[in-house]
Structure formats: C-alpha cells, structure tokens
Amino acid sequence: MPSTGDGGRMTHVRLYHEAPGAPPSPAPRGVVLVADDEHENRAMFARLLAIDGYEVQTAADGPSALAAIERHRPDVILLDVQMPGVDGFEVCRRIKLNPATRLTPVVMVTGLNERQNRIKGINAGADDFIVKPFDTEELRARVRSLIKLKRYTDDLESAESVIMSLAQTVEARDAYTEGHCKRLAAYATALGEALHLSDEDLAALYRGGYLHDVGKIGIPDALLLKPSTLTAAEFDLIKQHTVIGERLCGNLRSLGRVRSIVRHHHERCDGSGYPDGLRGDNLPLLAQIVGIVDVYDAVTTTRPYRAAGPPERGYQELLADVAAGARRADLVETFISLGRAGRLAKRAEAIPGDGTVPAAALRLA
Numbered sequence: 001m002p003s004t005g006d007g008g009r010m011t012h013v014r015l016y017h018e019a020p021g022a023p024p025s026p027a028p029r030g031v032v033l034v035a036d037d038e039h040e041n042r043a044m045f046a047r048l049l050a051i052d053g054y055e056v057q058t059a060a061d062g063p064s065a066l067a068a069i070e071r072h073r074p075d076v077i078l079l080d081v082q083m084p085g086v087d088g089f090e091v092c093r094r095i096k097l098n099p100a101t102r103l104t105p106v107v108m109v110t111g112l113n114e115r116q117n118r119i120k121g122i123n124a125g126a127d128d129f130i131v132k133p134f135d136t137e138e139l140r141a142r143v144r145s146l147i148k149l150k151r152y153t154d155d156l157e158s159a160e161s162v163i164m165s166l167a168q169t170v171e172a173r174d175a176y177t178e179g180h181c182k183r184l185a186a187y188a189t190a191l192g193e194a195l196h197l198s199d200e201d202l203a204a205l206y207r208g209g210y211l212h213d214v215g216k217i218g219i220p221d222a223l224l225l226k227p228s229t230l231t232a233a234e235f236d237l238i239k240q241h242t243v244i245g246e247r248l249c250g251n252l253r254s255l256g257r258v259r260s261i262v263r264h265h266h267e268r269c270d271g272s273g274y275p276d277g278l279r280g281d282n283l284p285l286l287a288q289i290v291g292i293v294d295v296y297d298a299v300t301t302t303r304p305y306r307a308a309g310p311p312e313r314g315y316q317e318l319l320a321d322v323a324a325g326a327r328r329a330d331l332v333e334t335f336i337s338l339g340r341a342g343r344l345a346k347r348a349e350a351i352p353g354d355g356t357v358p359a360a361a362l363r364l365a
C-alpha cells in the first residue's frame with residue numbers, strides 16, 4: 001500500500017513495487033497532486049487514487065503545492081481550502097493565471113454547507129468541488145473524467161505547438177527575417193495594450209505575431225528568397241501564404257482569433273490589400289494591428305535588396321499609408337507614440353523568443 005512518508009512537506013507516493021528482475025512498471029495513468037495540511041487526508045486520497053493506478057504527489061501547504069505543480073505538472077489537482085501559508089483559493093488562482101497550468105483541472109475539497117467557500121472557489125477558477133464527507137466512488141469517477149479532459153487539452157496544446165514550430169521553421173529559412181516573429185508579437189501586444197484590448201485579444205496578437213506568415217511554408221524558397229523583382233504571377237503565388245496559413249490553423253479553437261490575423265494581415269482599409277480586398281470596418285482590428293507592425297518591422301530591418309531603415313522611416317511609411325486611406329490614423333498614431341517613447345524596443349527585449357505565451361509578456365508596459 002502506498003505511503004505518504006510524511007517526513008517532508010512534499011512527497012512522491014510510490015505505487016509500484018519493483019522487485020529485482022521484475023518487468024518494468026506500467027506507466028501511471030496520470031499524475032494527481034493532493035494538497036491538504038492533514039496527513040490523514042493525504043494518505044486517504046493517496047490510497048483511493050492508487051486503486052486506479054495514478055501517480056500521486058502530495059503537498060502539506062500552499063507553497064509546497066505550487067512548487068510540486070511547477071515540478072511535476074500534474075493532470076489533476078485536489079486542493080483543500082484551508083492550508084497554512086497560501087490557502088487553496090490563492091493556489092487555485094495562481095494555477096489559473098499561469099498559461100502553463102491554466103488548463104489543469106482543479107478540484108476544491110470543502111466541508112458541507114460551505115456556500116461561501118464554493119463561491120470563492122468558483123471565483124478563483126476551480127473546475128469542480130468535492131464535499132466532505134465524500135463518496136469514494138464519486139471521487140474516483142470525477143478524477144477519471146477530469147484526467148480524460150486533461151488529455152484532450154494536452155492534444156490540442158500539442159497541435160498548437162506544432163503550428164508554432166512551423167512558423168519558426170519559416171522564419172529560419174530566411175536569414176533576413178531572424179527575430180521578425182518575436183518582434184511582431186512584441187510590437188502587436190504593445191499596441192494592443194495601449195488600445196486597452198482584452199487579455200484574449202492580447203494573447204491572439206502574441207500568437208498572431210508568430211503565426212502571421214506560417215503559410216509561407218507552402219511557398220518555394222526560390223520565390224520567397226528571390227532578390228530581384230517578382231513578376232505579377234510570382235507575386236500572386238506569394239499572396240497565397242495568407243490563405244495557406246489560415247488553413248494550417250485548421251479548426252483549433254485556441255487559434256480562433258488568430259486565424260483572421262493570418263488571413264488578413266495584408267489587407268488595407270482602401271480595399272487594395274489581399275487576399276480578400278476587405279475595406280474599412282470589414283477589416284478585423286487585430287489583423288490591422290499586425291499589418292501595421294509588419295510594415296514597420298520590414299522597413300526597419302535589413303532585407304536582401306536594402307539596408308535597415310531608422311524607426312522614423314518606418315513611421316513615415318505608415319503615415320503615407322494613412323494619407324492614402326490604407327490604414328487607420330488612430331492606430332498608426334498610437335503605434336508611433338509608443339515607438340518614440342521607446343516602449344516597442346523595451347517590450348521586444350522582455351519577451352522570450354520561443355513562441356510560448358508568457359502571462360507577463362502580455363502586460364509589460
């Protein structure tokens with residue numbers, strides 16, 4: 001029978017006894033973290049969950065629970081409400097604020113008739129509740145279904161990370177565009193924040209910065225890297241990167257807002273852009289933002305056919321677009337004031353270049 005070995009604050013419960021020469025233990029069905037300040041409760045949960053073959057981690061207080069989550073990335077977390085240090089509500093809030101753990105199901109363990117605690121738990125983002133004293137079969141069934149749910153979200157996250165890797169492969173094909181995706185993610189979120197957009201929109205701008213040109217994976221190198229002027233037919237092919245990219249984003253719900261950025265980042269308000277020639281308000285705001293920062297980055301970085309221009313040249317190009325009716329004046333003016341205040345460069349330095357979406361990166365100003 002597993003033991004919670006209560007010597008330390010955070011304990012790994014062994015479920016499989018490995019005799020010398022015995023075949024390797026089967027992989028656990030999932031990792032469950034039990035955070036409870038009472039030893040008896042931890043031992044009881046561990047015994048129950050061991051029946052279904054889960055690896056159980058335990059923690060006796062809030063800080064240990066947060067450390068265990070960081071280290072073991074559990075599939076389901078059972079959280080007692082009252083714990084010393086950081087209580088269960090605060091642990092839950094932090095789990096749900098962290099992009100790396102926000103999709104991990106959290107079950108809060110409360111006493112009977114603790115209506116206030118349930119409300120606080122819901123506000124903290126808890127996914128489910130177990131009321132003490134609880135039915136053991138019910139607990140096992142709930143954990144089983146939450147583990148299944150976690151597997152689905154894991155699959156979706158890996159699908160998204162494959163697309164992110166594709167975007168970085170596209171960037172790596174062209175030495176001149178090194179760092180382009182990261183800068184676009186940085187500039188677009190800086191502009192989005194200055195416009196007071198929601199966290200969801202900022203996350204979409206961040207991903208859109210990385211993914212906007214993912215469709216270039218379907219364009220031949222000879223065309224993409226051609227140093228001389230493109231023929232009209234060649235340019236038509238290049239334009240297809242917007243359509244290919246949108247298709248690559250597929251039906252992933254997490255990329256719902258990003259898909260229109262990928263398709264429409266080359267549209268212009270006067271209808272002269274591509275692929276759909278959208279006009280005015282028909283042009284999605286997030287795509288307009290990525291379009292603006294894309295033009296700025298192209299002008300201010302070195303290309304095969306010319307050297308990098310200073311920021312002021314980037315601003316002038318954008319203002320010329322405004323004068324021609326191709327871009328919204330308010331968006332461009334806000335962007336320029338951010339640049340002149342040094343906030344674009346600051347944001348680009350502060351975010352990681354690996355395509356992950358750090359919570360802090362969305363609000364740095």
Ligand SMILES: [Fe+2]
Binds near residue numbers: 213265
């Ligand atoms: Fe593009």
